[in-house]
Amino acid sequence: MYIVQVASECAPVIKAGGLGDVVFGLSRELEMRGHAVEIILPKYDSMRYDHIWGLHEAYANLTVNWYDGAIPCTVYCGWVYGRQCFFIEPHSPDNFFNRGCYYGCLDDHLRFAFFSKAALEFLLKTNKHPDVIHCHDWQTGLLPVMLYEIYKYHGMDTQRVCYTIHNFKHQGIAGTNILWATGLNRETYYFDYERLRDNFNPFAINLMKGGIVYSNYFNTVSPHHAWEAHHTDISYGLGETIRKHQHKFGGILNGIDYDVWSPESDRYLPYHYSPTNLKGKLMNKKALRERLWLGHDNKPLVAFIGRLDEQKGVHLVHHAIYYALHKGAQFVLLGSATEPGINSWFAHEKSFLNDNPDCHLELGFNEELSHLIYAAADIIVVPSNYEPCGLTQMIGLRYGAVPVVRGVGGLVSTVFDRDYEQYKPEEERNGYVFYQTDNQALESAMDRAIDLWYKKPKDFRQLVKQGMTYDYSWNHPGTAYVGVYDYIRHR
Numbered sequence: 001m002y003i004v005q006v007a008s009e010c011a012p013v014i015k016a017g018g019l020g021d022v023v024f025g026l027s028r029e030l031e032m033r034g035h036a037v038e039i040i041l042p043k044y045d046s047m048r049y050d051h052i053w054g055l056h057e058a059y060a061n062l063t064v065n066w067y068d069g070a071i072p073c074t075v076y077c078g079w080v081y082g083r084q085c086f087f088i089e090p091h092s093p094d095n096f097f098n099r100g101c102y103y104g105c106l107d108d109h110l111r112f113a114f115f116s117k118a119a120l121e122f123l124l125k126t127n128k129h130p131d132v133i134h135c136h137d138w139q140t141g142l143l144p145v146m147l148y149e150i151y152k153y154h155g156m157d158t159q160r161v162c163y164t165i166h167n168f169k170h171q172g173i174a175g176t177n178i179l180w181a182t183g184l185n186r187e188t189y190y191f192d193y194e195r196l197r198d199n200f201n202p203f204a205i206n207l208m209k210g211g212i213v214y215s216n217y218f219n220t221v222s223p224h225h226a227w228e229a230h231h232t233d234i235s236y237g238l239g240e241t242i243r244k245h246q247h248k249f250g251g252i253l254n255g256i257d258y259d260v261w262s263p264e265s266d267r268y269l270p271y272h273y274s275p276t277n278l279k280g281k282l283m284n285k286k287a288l289r290e291r292l293w294l295g296h297d298n299k300p301l302v303a304f305i306g307r308l309d310e311q312k313g314v315h316l317v318h319h320a321i322y323y324a325l326h327k328g329a330q331f332v333l334l335g336s337a338t339e340p341g342i343n344s345w346f347a348h349e350k351s352f353l354n355d356n357p358d359c360h361l362e363l364g365f366n367e368e369l370s371h372l373i374y375a376a377a378d379i380i381v382v383p384s385n386y387e388p389c390g391l392t393q394m395i396g397l398r399y400g401a402v403p404v405v406r407g408v409g410g411l412v413s414t415v416f417d418r419d420y421e422q423y424k425p426e427e428e429r430n431g432y433v434f435y436q437t438d439n440q441a442l443e444s445a446m447d448r449a450i451d452l453w454y455k456k457p458k459d460f461r462q463l464v465k466q467g468m469t470y471d472y473s474w475n476h477p478g479t480a481y482v483g484v485y486d487y488i489r490h491r
């Protein structure tokens, strides 16, 4: 099969969060299975050019109609650890992707609507005929709309679209100017509840809704979150639309790329280790402590890695820091906040805890450091309010950091409580789960994890090993996505 991924991120060259990991990891898995995969991305000025090999101009004069005029683009091609990527660079005073950031601009919906259109235009002009176009999140929600309403009539009539939703919270709520910009035009036609009109804001269109309505199949990133999206209000107003299109909706659990995330071979780790030899893990812990000026007492190291926002349960993350210290553990946080309030809250905590030898808060995005933290940590906390899948608990498991998670979304499908899991035998349990959103719930799970580390180190090590032997690679999800692609291709 020939598959084209169209996304706003691909790790490690463009990574703001888990979306980047998924686009890269899934593409690698598909290629290993013999499928041809190409990835189309925006050419941001701020992406990590040091992770691209052989970047060269692939298509010089791509003209993309935009409002009444057109924007010329150059398309570059390069390899990101073996994956063939095309980077679209528009040339216009809008400067869509030269903003020193990936997201967070007032005209984000225009930037990514343009990108979606340019991706289709590129496929058309270069005579590429993928069997499946796989789009991700609101940024590319308009792609299937334009494919079926415009590009189908220019010869792109065999392409099928799989649309994956990684986060229902961000839907791309936009004005109808998007319709005029992209050439979809017919405002009354699209501004309909059956098509793009937002279910709650009667004056706006919803790009994610467009992706749902027009794709051949759409999914979120774990079966449990698919259930939540269907039956609870976690889909942020899209429940009605999901129910209407439930015949083509599913949940596929993400994997993690074991070529990138393996303590046996991780290129960022000073010491390698495996479930049968954990000595290297201890040495990484020492290395991290030295790097972050932490004390070397015999204490468990608790970590949090992730975006600092409401989704991740920031109030519980904050409580986890102080509770870990209170319980005689160390705490390392690596996180970045886009919301100014949360950013200054954690910046304040950082300066408050600056001289504490048992705590380090690193605010910002640092891929290299994240690997060392996973490898050094004994426990990783993921107290999310909601979590479509969650990669940090899966990476934590792989690196021997016992996850303490809130029982929502994909966390439920991947972490099984050592003491209370009913459906798994003891030797298949791998962490701790709590359900409520209050401090006491988190404390009860952290208590159990930290107490086991102190009081029954052998049992703790056993739990670590059980987690490390779980298979959360792309193997199973790869099969599931190929199944979906095959299904939509032959329907």
Ligand SMILES: Nc1ncnc2c1ncn2[C@@H]1O[C@H](COP(=O)(O)OP(=O)(O)O[C@H]2O[C@H](CO)[C@@H](O)[C@H](O)[C@H]2O)[C@@H](O)[C@H]1O
Residues within 6 Å of the ligand: 016, 017, 018, 019, 021, 022, 166, 167, 221, 254, 305, 306, 307, 334, 335, 336, 364, 365, 366, 367, 370, 387, 388, 389, 390, 391, 392, 410
């Ligand atoms: N400050 C930092 N520095 C370095 N690395 C950092 C970092 N903050 C986060 N990361 C890394 O980014 C990834 C985050 O994974 P998550 O599952 O938390 O994704 P996120 O919530 O962004 O995305 C959404 O998409 C993913 C993928 O589908 C879903 O798993 C998830 O539930 C959904 O919310 C991990 O690889 C983590 O190590």
